[in-house]
Structures are given as C-alpha cells and as structure tokens.
Amino acid sequence: MKILVTGGLGFIGSHTVVELQNGGFEVVIIDNCSNSTPEVLKGITKVTGKEPIFEQFDLREKENVQDFFKRHDDIEGVIHFAASKAVGESVEKPLLYYENNIATLVYILQQLSAKSSSNFIFSSSCTVYGQADELPITENAPVKPAESPYGNTKQIGEEIIRDTCKVTPNLSAISLRYFNPVGAHPTAEIGELPIGVPQNLVPFITQTAIGLREQLSVFGDNYPTSDGTCIRDYIHVVDLAKAHVVALKRLLEKKNTSNYEVFNVGTGKGSTVLEVIQSFEKVSEQKLNYKVVGRREGDITAAYADTTKANNELGWKAKSSLDDSLSSAWKWEQKVRS
Numbered sequence: 001m002k003i004l005v006t007g008g009l010g011f012i013g014s015h016t017v018v019e020l021q022n023g024g025f026e027v028v029i030i031d032n033c034s035n036s037t038p039e040v041l042k043g044i045t046k047v048t049g050k051e052p053i054f055e056q057f058d059l060r061e062k063e064n065v066q067d068f069f070k071r072h073d074d075i076e077g078v079i080h081f082a083a084s085k086a087v088g089e090s091v092e093k094p095l096l097y098y099e100n101n102i103a104t105l106v107y108i109l110q111q112l113s114a115k116s117s118s119n120f121i122f123s124s125s126c127t128v129y130g131q132a133d134e135l136p137i138t139e140n141a142p143v144k145p146a147e148s149p150y151g152n153t154k155q156i157g158e159e160i161i162r163d164t165c166k167v168t169p170n171l172s173a174i175s176l177r178y179f180n181p182v183g184a185h186p187t188a189e190i191g192e193l194p195i196g197v198p199q200n201l202v203p204f205i206t207q208t209a210i211g212l213r214e215q216l217s218v219f220g221d222n223y224p225t226s227d228g229t230c231i232r233d234y235i236h237v238v239d240l241a242k243a244h245v246v247a248l249k250r251l252l253e254k255k256n257t258s259n260y261e262v263f264n265v266g267t268g269k270g271s272t273v274l275e276v277i278q279s280f281e282k283v284s285e286q287k288l289n290y291k292v293v294g295r296r297e298g299d300i301t302a303a304y305a306d307t308t309k310a311n312n313e314l315g316w317k318a319k320s321s322l323d324d325s326l327s328s329a330w331k332w333e334q335k336v337r338s
C-alpha cells in the first residue's frame with residue numbers, strides 16, 4: 001500500500017517514514033529540501049533497509065502537484081508535514097508562511113477530493129491552543145487567537161480540512177496536534193537537523209553541550225511554575241511518528257467515527273526548562289553551561305496534553321521518558337558532529 005509523505009526528509013517526517021516502512025507500507029516522499037537534505041534518505045534506508053521513492057519539487061507549484069497525483073494514482077493515504085515552522089520567522093515573513101503552509105495544503109486536498117476514497121493526516125500543533133485556560137489540555141479546549149502567523153496557518157489549515165471533509169464524504173482526515181517533539185531515532189541514523197541557530201530548546205542544549213554554542217539562555221525564570229521556568233510536554237519523536245501510523249491505519253481500516261477527527265499527541269506530562277536541563281545533565285553525565293535571561297516574546301507559561309482521547313480511541317500512548325528523549329538527542333548530536 002503506497003503512502004505519500006510530504007516533507008518526509010524533515011525531522012518528524014523522516015521518523016514517520018521509518019515507522020511506515022516498518023509497518024509494511026511503500027512510501028513516496030515529496031520534499032523541496034528547503035529545510036532538509038537528500039542525505040536523510042541514506043539514514044532512513046540504513047534504518048529500514050528500504051529506500052523510499054523520493055521526488056524533489058515544490059508543492060507551491062500547483063501543476064507539479066497535479067502531475068504527481070496523475071503519475072501516482074495508487075496513493076492510498078497522505079501524511080502532510082511539508083510546511084514552514086519557525087515561529088519567529090513567520091512574524092517576519094507572514095506571506096511566505098501563508099503561501100507555503102496554506103496554498104500547498106489546498107492543492108493536495110483538491111487532488112484528494114477528486115479520488116473515490118482518500119485518507120489524510122495533517123501535521124498540526126498545540127500552538128492552536130495558545131495559553132489554554134485549563135491544564136492538561138484536551139481537544140475540546142478552545143482554539144485561541146494565534147500568537148504568530150505560523151500558529152495561524154495551523155488553525156486555518158485545520159479549518160480548511162474540516163470544511164472540505166464536510167462536503168467530501170470520500171475524504172477522511174485526522175489532525176494531530178503535536179506538543180513538543182524532541183529526541184532522535186535510537187540508531188542515531190536520523191534526527192533533528194536545525195539549520196543555523198536552533199530556535200528550540202533541546203537542539204540548543206545538545207549543541208551547547210557539544211561545544212557548538214557557547215551557552216544556553218534560559219528565557220525567564222519568573223513564570224508562575226514550580227521553578228519559575230516554562231512548562232512543555234516533550235514527546236519523543238519516535239512515539240510521535242508511531243502515532244501517525246496508528247492514525248493512518250484508523251482511516252484505512254475505517255475505524256474513524258467521523259470523517260474529520262482531531263487528536264492531541266503528547267506524553268501528558270509537563271516538564272519545566274530547568275527539569276529538561278537537569279535530565280540532560282543526568283543522561284549526558286556533564287554540566288550544561290546556561291544562564292537565565294529575560295523572557296522570550298510570545299512564550300506561554302505552560303502547555304501539556306490530556307492524552308485520554310488518543311490513548312482510548314487511537315489505542316496509542318507515548319512510551320519514552322524525558323530521559324530517553326534527551327539521551328537519544330545527545331547520542332544523535334555526538335554522531336552528527338563526529
């Protein structure tokens with residue numbers, strides 16, 4: 001059974017390709033390599049022994065998308081990761097984000113709507129909740145006004161899918177709202193490859209520990225939390241990848257209860273920034289050089305998932321601990337820099 005993974009050379013995409021192949025699926029990757037490299041294909045192939053089909057082109061070219069679906073009319077499902085995802089950059093370049101994250105989604109959905117039956121998994125984000133009023137966050141929590149164009153593209157993307165599914169009974173879709181994906185494949189053959197200075201906490205920690213960065217700045221310790229630093233739900237990328245395969249199978253096996261569903265994908269456990277640092281120092285057996293500085297614009301105090309729905313309806317639960325995630329991230333960083 002052939003599955004299209006857009007953005008399949010990216011951090012979450014590549015780990016999901018591995019789990020799809022492990023599950024017996026044939027995978028086709030589309031990636032424009034704007035935030036990834038074809039080298040990742042080698043890593044995927046080393047892990048699974050199977051090289052996915054790979055086509056490098058930009059999904060913003062509508063004709064490319066139409067031509068692709070003509071040539072691959074046996075695609076049974078699509079997992080759509082391809083998008084720009086840097087919160088700060090989205091504030092500076094909103095039109096780049098609206099074009100890249102929205103237009104490409106529309107072009108893919110146009111193709112899927114024309115098929116007799118299609119299954120679609122959308123890469124969404126807990127960002128849609130903003131600072132939720134209640135914790136842990138359930139799927140019924142209200143979607144708040146987006147704090148960035150990036151977050152807005154996830155909200156708009158979910159609305160586009162919902163509205164399309166309403167009038168397209170042959171299209172079944174699931175939006176997976178990720179919390180904070182971290183870590184790397186245990187083989188250290190694939191992992192996170194941030195381009196330039198990492199925006200996210202864990203890659204900045206590992207790059208500081210390996211000596212690539214001088215010091216980690218902890219953005220604020222005066223939040224109303226146990227130690228004053230922000231709380232997030234850090235989920236191992238392999239657990240997250242497995243959630244995509246489970247969600248896809250739910251649609252393929254027609255176990256979905258409606259043709260549009262939403263699931264939070266997290267561990268259900270919140271960790272502060274200082275707890276992440278302590279966990280890293282434990283697993284790496286070395287002290288991390290960090291300094292507390294002022295708050296980062298746009299950061300929310302706390303976000304962690306209520307995973308009851310994914311646990312009960314998807315039959316999926318994250319298995320890896322924060323230590324496991326950080327240990328795999330550290331092993332990957334050491335491998336990449338060796």
Ligand code: WQD
Binds near residue numbers: 296
């Ligand atoms: C986590 C915590 C920072 C860096 C973002 C997007 C989200 C998703 C994941 C794409 C925060 C603190 C961070 C640093 C720090 N991206 N921090 N020093 O902001 O929760 O989520 O990335 O889908 O949509 O919003 O993740 O890793 O940037 O920050 O103190 O150098 O670490 O303040 O509290 P975030 P993050």
